[in-house]
Amino acid sequence: MALGEFQLIERFFRQPALQGAGDVSRIALGIGDDAAMLAPTDYKQLVISTDSLVEGVHFPADHQPADVGYRALAVAVSDLAAMGAMPVGFTLALTLPQADEAWLAGFAEGLASAAGDHRIALIGGDTTRGPLNINVTVFGEVEARRVVRRSDAKPGDLLCVGGSLGDAGAALALLQGQPAPAALDPAARDYLLQRYWRPQAQCELGLELAGVASAAIDLSDGLLADAAQLARASGVALHLRSADLPCSAALASWPEAQRRQWMLGAGDDYRLLFCLPPASERCLKVWASQGFEVSVIGEVQAGDGVWLDQQRIEQPNGYQHFTESRHD
């Protein structure tokens, strides 16, 4: 007998690993009524972001459901990290062609794993039938005076990124069947695929940036494209130095030109790109001692646009829906 909507929710989504992840003290009402309720904290703002993932656009049709569950939540949480917000809860609106129990079990397991890693609880949702579409809306909290927007970068600021660049671009090439370089060992290959399928939203770094960074954005469309958005929102020019772009050991197996293309242009990295006021050396030292990998990759100047090694980048557009295709 086919599983009905209510049974499906009961069986796969009402589990402590999903509903009990993180600090649940803010959750006044979870799954099961007409709506969920959050109790706000004094002096904090509620930060909200929504993302839909579509098969063949955001992930290949040939996928592990647990990976898709993990990725759907992690990429949404990354937007909270970019605002300096602490994750609190999320809703899931899941559209599925049929109630495939094996797929659902895997998906819920990956989702629960991401919920645990990012300390965020499932508070409500909607389940419906149709072509596969996964919508996650995330909620976080930040003090109003500490929120990090895209629009407040100032000339003289340092331009920084958390962690390595381009790994997800290499992973996607592997998933699409491009040959790996001979130097890429199995552990390095696995590292890259994990970077694509199980990105870690940089929430802890984001909390450090709150009240400190002048601007931040998460890298979903590619370094140059997202840098262009930050530059536009802040009304400044971003000057990048290619020699300072951080590259993982795994990515270093590829020739320079290929690696550079992914580091500058590939999406899906979900690293934070951010700006720090000029005298931030002490911050950078403290973060390094705490284990945060932060690279200074350039600086903010008066002007506009994105510049690489003194050259202006024309049309630094990343992936845009409706004008390009990615996974079809």
Add this chain to the structure above:
Amino acid sequence: MALGEFQLIERFFRQPALQGAGDVSRIALGIGDDAAMLAPTDYKQLVISTDSLVEGVHFPADHQPADVGYRALAVAVSDLAAMGAMPVGFTLALTLPQADEAWLAGFAEGLASAAGDHRIALIGGDTTRGPLNINVTVFGEVEARRVVRRSDAKPGDLLCVGGSLGDAGAALALLQGQPAPAALDPAARDYLLQRYWRPQAQCELGLELAGVASAAIDLSDGLLADAAQLARASGVALHLRSADLPCSAALASWPEAQRRQWMLGAGDDYRLLFCLPPASERCLKVWASQGFEVSVIGEVQAGDGVWLDQQRIEQPNGYQHFTESRHD
């Protein structure tokens, strides 16, 4: 040239009718950053509900985009009304096969019309390519001590409904090509179709219910099915009287048996079903004088299940995704 994602948002969704609807004082940050922000009000809880609409499941493929835009927002807001919450803002995650400008212009117009009618502002969203899927997540506010849940109905309470029942069921039959009764004049037909395509979430009634009603649910799956959910959540029996079910003049054109079937079993009405403490006659009189149409249709008793004219209804299940089809 195809419209890109950013241009599409700029052109259709950045408009005062969408971003400026209702009381925008709570909106600390709207469209354009990594996330939106709401500033909570002291003593109030944030109420959250998410709904996805899929073509062929939630609305016929042969539709007016403005109607779909209106309906997508109104049905989501209806969940806020059922909690006694005041609408504040919503996010829209829109998945579209292509950037069809005529469809988008119509959709945005209908969405703006619903935003104005329900006083709720667009605060953020996501646009992606794929099979048509419209996800709306709504945010409202209510004082913690006044929130209306499904689970607090008590034996002795009056069972009430706001407005008429079954209109959307009749409208759907007309949309599916069933012949109309001869007595149905064009104005009545139009009224029914509007009830289906442009439901009015009963927010004003919901605000009256806050702190007064013991329980409420909005009617999306059908009276008996939603009553069964309320009965289960509250651990009570709901006893309905068929003679007291409110019927619109338009619906009265159909024979008794057909009309009764829609009033009891058809979904999509988006009326509030709620329970009032025994001595609520004064409330009912005040509401009547204010123009609210409220009918007492039964009462809450000890026990379980849903009863109609003393007969227990077995399996009062409404529409459930994955086990039934509606519009295909």
